[in-house]
Amino acid sequence: MQQKYNPQTIERDAQQFWQTRDSFRAVEGGGKPKYYCLSMFPYPSGKLHMGHVRNYTIGDVLTRYHRMKGFNVLQPMGWDAFGLPAENAAMANGVPPAQWTWDNIAYMRKQLKSLGFAIDWSRELATCSPDYYRWNQWLFLRLLEKGIAYKKTQVVNWDPVDQTVLANEQVIDGKGWRTGATVEKREIPGYYLAITKYANELLSALDTLPGWPERVKAMQANWIGKSYGVRFAFPYTLDGKAEKLWVFTTRADTIMGVTFVAVAAEHPLAARAAQGNAKLAGFIDECKRGSVMEADLATMEKKGMPTGIFVEHPLSGEKIEVWVGNYVLMSYGEGAVMAVPAHDERDFHFARQYQLPIKQVIDIEGQAFSTNGWQEWYADKERGVCKNSNKYNGLKHSAAVDAIAADLAAKGLGEKQVLYRLRDWGVSRQRYWGCPIPIIHCASCGDVPVPDKDLPVVLPEDCVPDGSGNPLNKRADFVNCSCPKCGQPAKRETDTMDTFVDSSWYYLRYACADSKTAMVDERVNYWLPADQYIGGIEHAILHLLYSRFWSKAMRDLGLVKLDEPFKNLLTQGMVLNEIFFRKPAAGRITYYNPADVDVSVDAQGNRSGAVLRADGQPVESGGIGTMSKSKNNGVDPQALIETYGADIARFYMMFTAPPEQTLEWSDASVEGAARFLRRVWSLGFEAAQRGKVALPATLPATLAAARRELHAVLKQANYDLGRHQFNTVASAAMKMLNTLEGVLKGGNDDAVNAVLHEGTSMLLRLLSPITPHIGHQLWIDLGYGSDMLDAPWPEPDAAALIESETELVVQVNGKKRGDIRVARDAGKAAIEAAVLAHPEVQKFMAGQPAKKVVIVPGRLVNVVV
């Protein structure tokens, strides 16, 4: 055994040991309760970043902890391997995306292994492998049969940089989620998945997920956006034909206040009105081209134009004019709204802009309505009652809605409707590096599904994209085929699937990654749902919603017995670092990596300045931000692992912040973690020299106190592990080390060494989920066993925690004035007497009688004067 802590050799040996023994292979069954610990799989971008290290360290801590607690644990790993970066890299380097991707996977797998994660590598999968994506295609065909997948032509979000369609969820602030390019609108045919059929279940089942953060559930509920309202029609006659203009409203109670109707620029009625109306046609064109930036939209001036078409109010029969309004969305509801300027803020501003009538139909007692300016209460549906509304006068919101909906229904002009904000999920992408959509286009048979026997439709792996659209279109050997129905020459679909399809079910495939004959098998029902899912908050909506939908769809196909795929969700915080830059008078900002900047501090420890090491000149601080290429503030995990080793990197990650919070990078704190593990090693070395000694029946008081402290800290640490607060578990390990070093200095007799050994064995096991390598080695060196993974989780000894005397804090009027030691079983009267006799207490009571004495057992006594 070496006296000096040498992480490199220790870690290499431990990893070899685990590999030789195949320690982390998970096998179904065996009588233990199962624990499926799942981390979001990485995109193989080239190398790991700190976010990955943090994510997988959290997963590994939970994995190893549960394993020692007696669970049958599965921790798998795979690769979200399709996607655009591979195409961009291919263009930059002239290498096919497949090769780039597989090279990256090989490198990142090596990195993950060097971090010592307890992963069952036999279940590894990559979504770009035909063995995996054939099942995307297979399931897509099943969904097509069920009508959940369907084709339609629709106005879509078009990313001009990536040259592809984006789902609504992938448009952020009017920009592509990946490229940041301003999204355009285009009309394109594509395949859609009817996620809206599951809207209600996706929403209501959120209540069955107590192990999910409220924040994520709120975001999903918000996104699904359930609204209760009334869908109804304004009848009209055009070109001699009776027609209906449908609208949706959540405020049917204000229906008697309708003074105009507004339709979206894309609405068919707008197009009809624009015929022979060049001015209107021009306006509609302007609206369609207009910005889709939400920030712009929210502040954009209300613009509109009358169509000259009039409709009839369904209840009053009044003539109402139809306007085209730039604030009406074609994609929500009917693309048309009833406008009630008196009680809707947008309608109000629009009406004022164009001098349209404003008619108050909701009254709140004591509030005076005015058309001069908008007041919050105009839209208050809780307090108001109907007025100027004939037979509905005096009714409150819900009663009025009921009555009006009933009257509309009686006329066949409307009914109550539940509407969702959620849209169907467009999955066609005009990209090469993705899963081919298994469809063949035949001139006579139309769109024909590829027969199951011909799956997978294999993506050619030797294409090099050149930026001019999808290279598959130029691959005659891929495109040309024969129609499965009639045998005539046909064309293969060249669109590929959204990569979110790949990641919507990979967690199921881990359970049966070797299955050649089926997408999933019975083993899925053993492992799923995942007991713990860990990943970034950025997937709160997209990936997690799609995955929930996908597993429900598979359930309804009878493939899995599963309502929800992820029982508990932990959203880990981001890894941040300082930002330094210089902004020349002219030219672009340059960012400098914090590793190249020297920061000086004054005597109080306050920051006094920062200079670039290379030239000694000052740089400006840009605060703290997520590690990113654009801010040049990333720290490469590889350098960290090579300099310090996996255990120190892992310990630092766990100690610095609780898992859900952001983690601010600090080189000095990494050094602190290294210091701690060196001390652990020294302690282990010393303990090994002294030899193992069994605990005697009785211990001297100081050793009993030390032992009590060790067990009390362990008790708290176990509690903290249960609630995933790993930073205080790391703190607990530090406290135990401090205590044990004190014990060590107390002498070198059997009693000392007995406490030392018991404490060290507890410490190593408590640390082992976080720093498994050092634990593995010391466990052997100290003679506790040959494989720490087989050791039981340490539990505090209740007997060690018992004290003959307890210390109570003494307060007078809620302020601490001292403390007393009393017998553990001291009665109330004895405690009270002891406290009242305490000199500090007497001093602060200043001769006044005690009004009341509050005793909190085992904690404190408060004397009220």
Added chain:
RNA sequence: GGGCGAGUGGUGAAAUUGGUAGACACAAGGGACUUAAAAUCCCUCGGCGCAAGCCAUACCGGUUCGAGUCCGGUCUCGCCCACCA
């Protein structure tokens, strides 16, 4: 505009149901060891005060014997959604 969350030393952070605020660290300062440095070890470390003590968990108020924690209000920051009818 709507929703959710958070504000504690120079810094990262602790404080389970209301019960000793700042555990455990980092940084800083002082000291020991050393020819010297690194490493290691010891001490100090929220503010004011010589001290007794007082003040301190964004701010104001409330409940309570007792509030970082509960309630009401204000301010600031972060995230998500957003002309969703």
